[in-house]
Amino acid sequence: MIYHNSQEEYYRSPLGALETGSDITLRIKVPDKINNVYVYYWTESTGNVKVQMSLFEKLDGYGVYSAKINVGMKPQLLWYNFSFEEEEFFYGNNEDGLGGEGKVYKEKPLSYQVTIYKKFSVPTWYKESVVYQIFPDRFNKSKNQDPFKAGKKNALIHLDWNDDPHYIRNEKGEVIYWDFFGGDLEGVMEKIDYLQELGINCIYFNPVFEARSNHRYDTGDYHRIDPMLGTNEYFEKMTKELAKKGIKVILDGVFSHTGADSIYFNKFSNYDSDGAYNSQNSKYFNWYIFGKYPEKYESWWGITDLPNVDEMEPGYQDFIYNNPDGVIRYWLEKGASGWRLDVVDELPEQFIKEIRKAAKATKEEAVIIGEVWEDASNKVSYGRSREYLLGDELDGATNYPLREMLISYINGEITAEKFHRKIMNIYENYPKESFYSTFNILGSHDVERIGSLISKEKLKACVYFQMAFPGVPVIYYGDESGLKGHKDPDNRKTYPWGNQDKDLLETYKEAIKMRKEHKVFVEGSFTSGFCNDNVYYFKRENEEELAIIVLNNASEESEYKIDSYQGKIMAGEVTVLYKKKVLKS
Numbered sequence: 098m099i100y101h102n103s104q105e106e107y108y109r110s111p112l113g114a115l116e117t118g119s120d121i122t123l124r125i126k127v128p129d130k131i132n133n134v135y136v137y138y139w140t141e142s143t144g145n146v147k148v149q150m151s152l153f154e155k156l157d158g159y160g161v162y163s164a165k166i167n168v169g170m171k172p173q174l175l176w177y178n179f180s181f182e183e184e185e186f187f188y189g190n191n192e193d194g195l196g197g198e199g200k201v202y203k204e205k206p207l208s209y210q211v212t213i214y215k216k217f218s219v220p221t222w223y224k225e226s227v228v229y230q231i232f233p234d235r236f237n238k239s240k241n242q243d244p245f246k247a248g249k250k251n252a253l254i255h256l257d258w259n260d261d262p263h264y265i266r267n268e269k270g271e272v273i274y275w276d277f278f279g280g281d282l283e284g285v286m287e288k289i290d291y292l293q294e295l296g297i298n299c300i301y302f303n304p305v306f307e308a309r310s311n312h313r314y315d316t317g318d319y320h321r322i323d324p325m326l327g328t329n330e331y332f333e334k335m336t337k338e339l340a341k342k343g344i345k346v347i348l349d350g351v352f353s354h355t356g357a358d359s360i361y362f363n364k365f366s367n368y369d370s371d372g373a374y375n376s377q378n379s380k381y382f383n384w385y386i387f388g389k390y391p392e393k394y395e396s397w398w399g400i401t402d403l404p405n406v407d408e409m410e411p412g413y414q415d416f417i418y419n420n421p422d423g424v425i426r427y428w429l430e431k432g433a434s435g436w437r438l439d440v441v442d443e444l445p446e447q448f449i450k451e452i453r454k455a456a457k458a459t460k461e462e463a464v465i466i467g468e469v470w471e472d473a474s475n476k477v478s479y480g481r482s483r484e485y486l487l488g489d490e491l492d493g494a495t496n497y498p499l500r501e502m503l504i505s506y507i508n509g510e511i512t513a514e515k516f517h518r519k520i521m522n523i524y525e526n527y528p529k530e531s532f533y534s535t536f537n538i539l540g541s542h543d544v545e546r547i548g549s550l551i552s553k554e555k556l557k558a559c560v561y562f563q564m565a566f567p568g569v570p571v572i573y574y575g576d577e578s579g580l581k582g583h584k585d586p587d588n589r590k591t592y593p594w595g596n597q598d599k600d601l602l603e604t605y606k607e608a609i610k611m612r613k614e615h616k617v618f619v620e621g622s623f624t625s626g627f628c629n630d631n632v633y634y635f636k637r638e639n640e641e642e643l644a645i646i647v648l649n650n651a652s653e654e655s656e657y658k659i660d661s662y663q664g665k666i667m668a669g670e671v672t673v674l675y676k677k678k679v680l681k682s
Contacts, residue, residue, distance in 0.1 A: 495536045
């Protein structure tokens with residue numbers, strides 16, 4: 098008989114995340130017999146605060162109590178719940194923590210979240226982008242590429258582009274030979290007409306810097322393009338040519354660790370310089386955390402090929418972003434337009450903030466994206482809450498939560514209502530600018546191919562969903578052509594040139610064209626809802642346009658009714674309802 102809903106403006110106003118300095122009004126409806134109502138809230142700066150609520154209005158048998166709270170000037174999270182009488186019972190967030198309608202607890206209620214952020218804006222070009230993710234070795238091998246000439250130690254070169262990738266490991270499970278197919282930057286440029294025809298205006302590259310492995314997350318030299326991919330000069334030339342065609346470039350920044358086989362660590366003495374492993378007098382020695390020198394050192398997830406760095410070491414900070422030729426600045430000046438920060442939860446907040454400062458100082462329209470696998474507003478890592486969306490950190494976060502919930506819904510594992518609630522939880526927690534800047538993925542190099550998890554017809558529906566949903570759609574190379582694959586390395590096969598699924602490819606082109614022709618899908622307001630257990634919908638609206646996207650995850654045809662719209666939708670399909678509104682004269 099007690100009611101509060103964090104997603105209804107009557108009970109929480111304003112809704113969602115709030116700018117610093119804002120007031121928030123909280124209301125709760127209780128039976129008449131309850132007279133003493135309190136709201137508890139907590140922030141890192143205020144600690145626990147208890148506020149007695151005042152009677153706002155009387156309803157039939159109920160009273161609505163209200164309290165206004167100023168959220169303060171510090172960007173942070175605020176948590177709240179309610180208590181009654183002499184703390185005989187409490188009211189808080191629902192048990193799955195998704196916001197909306199809560200529940201009564203006898204003790205220790207789950208709290209509702211309010212994200213308090215410093216006002217910021219994300220570059221328009223990024224929010225208007227359709228991004229194409231390229232794993233450089235596997236997209237296209239140029240006509241001039243000779244991988245044997247540009248090869249490296251412990252490399253296995255495939256002669257057949259259509260071979261399956263694989264690892265050759267020793268008895269410890271360590272990779273002893275890395276396989277390469279010869280994809281390169283020039284090969285990307287040879288396929289630019291294809292990307293433009295698809296509708297791409299931004300490329301996100303997995304690491305392109307010199308490294309031992311084929312994935313190149315074990316950086317060997319941050320200031321050098323891997324010779325198998327090209328040269329620094331070619332990269333600069335490429336970005337200039339892409340800019341003329343309206344295509345930006347985002348690079349992958351791997352800054353929580355380097356490669357053991359690198360200029361900086363040089364474990365295998367492949368570089369003509371003293372790395373930290375070779376000498377304690379090395380200028381890179383303080384970058385790393387040694388136990389018993391030199392064999393015992395901290396490494397990423399215990400993988401000795403990936404020694405961790407101390408990001409707060411001044412010399413490393415100078416190298417990455419302080420120096421005029423620091424890595425962040427260097428590649429932006431060479432033509433990149435942004436960075437995707439690998440394993441961002443491994444990086445200290447101050448390090449992320451300084452990367453952002455250096456990037457924006459070098460190129461005002463640069464973007465910083467972070468790899469986050471959970472809700473980026475309240476991620477807890479290494480025992481502490483992380484700051485990603487409070488205004489001084491990321492422009493956008495990878496939207497793995499959306500991918501996971503969409504797959505679960507479209508495969509019938511969760512209802513349309515649960516899907517709606519999960520989406521609304523992210524919408525409620527993220528600043529609007531962050532929600533409209535999420536890196537919306539269906540696939541990536543770290544997860545199974547979307548085409549191996551859902552049917553082709555369901556994938557078509559998901560593509561329209563992705564292109565119409567708030568945020569920036571990201572296509573993992575080959576997904577649009579029917580490329581399938583399970584876990585690494587199966588999800589990193591070569592692009593199937595000549596064997597594309599033309600029907601699926603056409604769906605991608607049509608969906609991207611729809612997004613680009615109608616600004617409502619970039620900037621329009623967002624409303625989420627469901628019609629029944631199987632039919633989910635969302636609306637996008639601006640002053641000129643209204644679009645309603647309807648999905649059905651059932652095994653049979655379902656009916657829907659949304660406002661004045663009603664109809665039937667086939668099993669596993671998407672319907673896009675669109676109309677032009679009459680403007681006021």
